[in-house]
Amino acid sequence: MNHRLTLLALCLPALLAACNKPADQEPPPGELPAAQTPGPAPAAPAADAGDATALLAGHHWRLVEASDASGARIEALFARADAPVQLDFADDRLGVSNTCNRMGGGYTLEGQTLAVGRLASTQMACADPKLAALDAEVGKRLEGPLTLATEAGTPPRLILATAGGERLVFAGEPTAAARYGGAPERVFLEVAAQTKPCSHPLIPGKQCLQVREVRYDEAGLKTGEPGAWENFYDEIEGYAHQPGVRNVLRIDRYTRQDVPADASKYAYVLDMVVESEKVER
Secondary structure, three states: OEEEEOOOOOOEEEOOOOOOOOOOOOOOOOOOOOOOOOOOOOOOOOOOHHHHHHHHHOEEEEEEEEEOOOOOEOHHHOOOOOOOOEEEEEOOEEEEEOOOOOEEEEEEEEOOEEEEEEEEEOOOOOOOHHHHHHHHHHHHHOOOOEEEEEEOOOOOEEEEEOOOOOEEEEEEEEOHHHHHOOOOEEEEEEEOOOOEEOOOOOOOOOEEEEEEEEEEOOOOOEEOOOOOOEEEOOOEEOOOOOOOEEEEEEEEEEEOOOOOOOOOOEEEEEEEEEEEEEEOO
16 A cells, blocks of 8 residues: 655745844954954955855855854754754855755855845744754844855865854865766656665675656656666665655766776766655555
8 A cells, every 4th residue: 555745845935134234343363253243254254256156056065063142052053963954055046954944045145245035945844843943043044144254174164154243154065066077967766665686796685776767748747658677776875765665856967077997977966855655565
C-alpha cells in the first residue's frame, strides 16, 4: 500500500525595511560599536562590488557566530545544531535555509551596504518551539540595510552588522558550480524505494540505488514513459536515501573537468526533492 506525501509550498511576503543611522564615531577595525552607538561597523573592509558579488554567489554561507551589541551570543539563532542557518546568493536573490521554512527575496549590494528586499516564505509548522521561532529571529535581523564585510581565508568569512549593533558571522563553503565549473544540466531522476546489490571492482557488496530518468514538459507535467530501472553507481551530493521511500529528485548534473581514472565524468548534486512516497512491502 502506498502513502503519498504531497509537498506544497505557499509563499507569504514579509517586508524587510529599516533605516540605518550612521555611527557617531567609527570604532577600531574588527570591532563593533558599543551598545549605545546606533550604527554598525564591519569587522574588515569589504571587497569591491564585483569581487564581493562573485564571492557571495560562489559560496554557501553558514552561520558560525552571532552576537548582540554587548557581545553576548544570540542563542535564538542556533536552534539547529546539526544544520546552521544558511544564506545563498544567486541572480540578485538571497535564499535562507535551515530555518523552519525556506525564505527568499531580492537583494542589492552597493559598496558595503547589503539591502534585502521583500522576502517570501513557505508555510510549514515546526513542532520544536525554538525552530518554529527561528524564522522570525532570522528575518528581523536581515532587515536592511546591513553593513557587509568579507575576510579572506579557508574558509572565507562573511560578516553582517545590523543597525542595532548585532554581528552575524558566516563561513563560506564553495558551491557545486564553483567547484565543478560551468553550468549544470538539469535532470530528474526517480529513485526506487529499495537498493539492490551491484558489482563494483573496488567496493565488495556494494548496494546501488535503482534510478530511471523522468521528463517533464514546460507546464510541469510528466511526459513519456520512464525507462527501465538501472543501477546508479555514483553518489548524489546532498541526498541520503531512506530505505522504503521512493523519490523523484531534481538534479544538477555537472561535467567534471579533470576526471580520475576510476570516477564518473559526471557529478550529481541534489537541487530538490520533487516527489516523495513511502512504500510498504
